[in-house]
Amino acid sequence: MDLRDSAEEARFRARLRTWLAENVPDESEPAVLAERWPYMRAFQERLYRAGWVALSYPTDVGGQGLGPMEEAILSEELGRANAPTLLPLGHLGRPLHRYGSEEQRRRYLRPLLAVEEIWCQGFSEPEAGSDLASLRTRAVREGEEWVIDGHKIWTSYGAFADYCLLLARTDPDAVRHRGISAFIVPLDTAGVTVRPIVLANGEEEFAEIFLDGVRIPAENMLGEPSDGWRIAMDVVNYERGAVETGYLPKFARYLSELGEVLTASGLGADRAARLRLGRVAAHLEVLRMHCLRTLSARVSGAPPGPESSVDKLLMTAVEQELMDLSIELVTDVGSPGRAEWFDRYLYGRAGSIYGGSAQVQRNILAERMLGLPRQQG
Ligand SMILES: Cc1cc2nc3c(=O)[nH]c(=O)nc-3n(C[C@H](O)[C@H](O)[C@H](O)COP(=O)(O)OP(=O)(O)OC[C@H]3O[C@@H](n4cnc5c(N)ncnc54)[C@H](O)[C@@H]3O)c2cc1C
Known part of the structure; x- marks a missing residue:
């Protein structure tokens, strides 16, 4: 390329x-x-x-x-x-486009892309994070409706959302991931309660969503019954890819700002500090090259697959190295932007959790790319 x-x-x-x-x-x-x-x-x-x-x-x-x-x-x-x-949930347009019926695409895609309607991702549950296939939210078909009961957690921007792309178990007899379906749930439906989660910094970025006898029309299923797992894997592959999320330019900017901090603090000549900055710069370059490889695959028409776990791991490593360095360099209480760097540092910790934790990404690479045996137990 x-x-x-x-x-x-x-x-x-x-x-x-x-x-x-x-x-x-x-x-x-x-x-x-x-x-x-x-x-x-x-x-x-x-x-x-x-x-x-x-x-x-x-x-x-x-x-x-x-x-x-x-x-x-x-x-x-x-x-x-x-x-x-x-806004971080634009990738939800991908499954709507790929699996949606003609009618669903016409109804939902343009308002999602135009941010006239806000969507959130209802996958995780209190007992189903890394092990998403163990989710317990149920949807039961009654005539021309689905009736949903369950509890979602860590829903990013749930309190701002109009619609949720929600995973629910529709076939309790099927093996784990096979019995899951995906639904379009309007969050103003009777029986839905969205409760913001207040984080340590006082922000309400996440919500819990409680579903109590929520009735939605049968046509609100996305894809076919039991397509839920396939859809979810597509979503997380898009979510994990650095090309879509635009992390590269952001990290490059942080790196250049840190270079300025280093110079202003008089540490510009300090060999150890320069080496640390240089190491992050090298890792950022590795991430950039990997993103270009991903981009090249996309240009040739390949959809994102398990290799997006490499993007995610590299992305997390670079962000956390950058933020660890910032917390050491921007130590002076009077430093301009100190509070902002601290916020970025805290948020950087989330990188190894959201979209599947770093350990889960390594499991995916081990099993699906390297062909190692599945973990036991
Ligand atoms: C910023 C942020 C935004 C998020 N947004 C959303 C959202 O919009 N929608 C949504 O549905 N979810 C969202 N999540 C939830 C996220 O997907 C889960 O937190 C994540 O999948 C981990 O699940 P868990 O928190 O239940 O941790 P657990 O699964 O309980 O994991 C706990 C620890 O055990 C480790 N672990 C678990 N299983 C294994 C294993 N098999 N091998 C090795 N180690 C293992 C994990 O790596 C982790 O360190 C978000 C999370 C964050 C931090």
Whole structure:
């Protein structure tokens, strides 16, 4: 794969860069989620209206009919322009597009991509995180409806969402992952209670979702009965891939900011500190090269598979190394941006948990890529 922009890609990049220069807000991202959410949403709405979101979706569902290269350019340029973070659940459009009926695609995709309707991911349960196949939320068919009972947890931005892509067991007799189906659940349906979880920093980024006799129309199943596991694996493969999530430019910016901190603190000549920074830079470059390999696979039409666990592990390693270094360098209480670095450090800890923990990613690589025997017990 030629890693340089083609003439057409270079024109696309230049147009996007101009748009971003004129439209990225001057004020920085609010620190408090209640203010940050509308700020991120407003920017994404503007981005969508200008035709810069959903680039690789077909035009009939609100996309731009372009490809993974343009998505990667967008991601790079957003990071370069220090643009507001995009809302994190756009990847839920992928399963809707792939498994949705014609009617579901027409009804749900465009509002999701335009962030007119917000979606959340209802997979994890109190006793089903890493071992997602043990989930206990049940859906029982009654005439033309499904009746759902259960409890979801750690639902990112659940309190802001209008719809949940929810996994529930529909065939209790089938072996574990085979009896699971996926549903589109409007969160204003009777019997749904969304309860925000207050984190240590006071933010309410997660919610628990309680489902008590929730009745949804039969046509709200996504895909076929027992497609739930397949759909869930597709979702997490997209969630884990660094190309879609645009982490690279963000990390590059953090690294450059840390270089400035190092210089300003007078530690610029300190060999150990320079070595640490250099090591993170090298790992970031490995992550970048791996992302390019992933991108190349996407361009040739391969959907994301278990190798996205490599993206996820590398991404987590780079983020945590960066943040560990920041917490050592930005130690002076009066340092500008200290609180922001500390917030980033705390959030960096979540990297080895969300989308499947680091240990689970290693299990996936061991079993599905290296062909090692499955773990016992
Ligand atoms: C920031 C963030 C956002 C999230 N957003 C969502 C969301 O939107 N929707 C959603 O459904 N979920 C979400 N989650 C939940 C996330 O998917 C789970 O936390 C994750 O899958 C781990 O599950 P658990 O918390 O139950 O931990 P457990 O599964 O209980 O794991 C506990 C520890 O045991 C280890 N472990 C477990 N099994 C194995 C094994 N077989 N081999 C080796 N080690 C093992 C794990 O690595 C971990 O260290 C989010 C989590 C975070 C942190």
